[in-house]
Amino acid sequence: MRKPCCDKQDTNKGAWSKQEDQKLIDYIRKHGEGCWRTLPQAAGLARCGKSCRLRWINYLRPDLKRGNFAEDEEDLIIKLHALLGNRWSLIAGRLPGRTANEVKNYWNSHLRRKLINMGIDPKNHRLHHSLPHNSTGATSLGQQLVDMNEPAVKPRGDDIYQASDAGSCWEDEPCRLLPDLNLDLTMSIPSSSSSPSLANKANTEKKNDSELPN
DNA sequence: AACAATAGCAACCGCAGGGCT
DNA sequence: TAGCCCTGCGGTTGCTATTGT
Known part of the structure; x- marks a missing residue:
């Protein structure tokens, strides 16, 4: 003990x-x-x-940057979550002034629901087929995420797509799949303390x- | 106005990983 | 190499504020 x-x-x-x-x-x-x-x-x-x-x-x-999350921060969190899963500290590391706890709370209270409303399963960012697709349609981000789940070429075997809670989709190739994301996911000494x-x-x-x- | 339900967030808990001896 | 210690992380809980009835 x-x-x-x-x-x-x-x-x-x-x-x-x-x-x-x-x-x-x-x-x-x-x-x-x-x-x-x-x-x-x-x-x-x-x-x-x-x-x-x-x-x-x-x-x-x-x-710390306190207060509401900006829209681009939201987008980034969603994208990073699709890639990294529930690795909040890594996600927070890409958001200056935000903490893992804050990101996690924000995800659980706002973003998760937002994705559900868009017909996307927040666990694996796949289109939730059982739900009627939101009539307003997925936002461009939603569509991006949906598209991410239907890649033209599967990077690996099928099971990687059975993303688990903690699972990330394509950790080894984030840049190819999300070219607009400047993801330097290597660990570096953080600016302050994370x-x-x-x-x-x-x-x-x-x-x-x-x-x-x- | 009072109560209930829900949302948001701060804080706690337990586990895992890495460093040190 | 094993065991201990410390720290960080993710999951969860519980309190408070807000909204709905």
């Missing part, structure tokens, strides 16, 4: 107060991100490290001033 990530008895849960936010912001301004396990104690927060990390990444980071330990380490040195607000 793993140890729990923190001593749950002594930690707050639920919504963050302004004071807690401020403590976290102040601490990260001074010391940078990382060491989430020890951060709460060092920052004087009665929270577990995970909770602090989540709060910072999803809400407090200064480079990524793992490597980035953490790479960022440790530069972090102190450059990406923090003044």
Whole structure:
């Protein structure tokens, strides 16, 4: 059995107060991100490290773009989801200022329904044959997605088209299928923090001033 | 105006992967 | 090489706001 990530008895849960936010912001301004396990104690927060990390990444980071998603962002999410499946962090990585959690929430609350209304199965982005095709017709994006599912040449064996929840259609050839998408899906050190330990380490040195607000 | 249903979003949980010893 | 630790990710839950009746 793993140890729990923190001593749950002594930690707050639920919504963050302004004071807690401020403590976290102040601490990260001074010391940078990382060491989430020890951060709460060092920052004087009665929270577990995970909770602090989540709060910072999803809400407090200064480079977050909050507010409604633009139409082009929506399109991009839909296209990327068709390619990558539920890999929200990768999708969010292509949307500056957006977090994986935000993208995921937006997908689940808006875009999924939107695709359903367009007669497209949001799981695999295939035309939902059992549904009557929306009389207004699929939008150009909808049509694109439908077209994507009827490629002239199948890149691989048939089962790849039985996309699962997490499945992406053609991870190895996104550019051929979506030439208008500039998909550099290789991992790179993110601008601010969206990524793992490597980035953490790479960022440790530069972090102190450059990406923090003044 | 009161209540119920639904939507939206913040936060939590558990698992997986990578680094370190 | 195995085991531990830390971090990040995706799924899910639960609270609040909004809309409908």
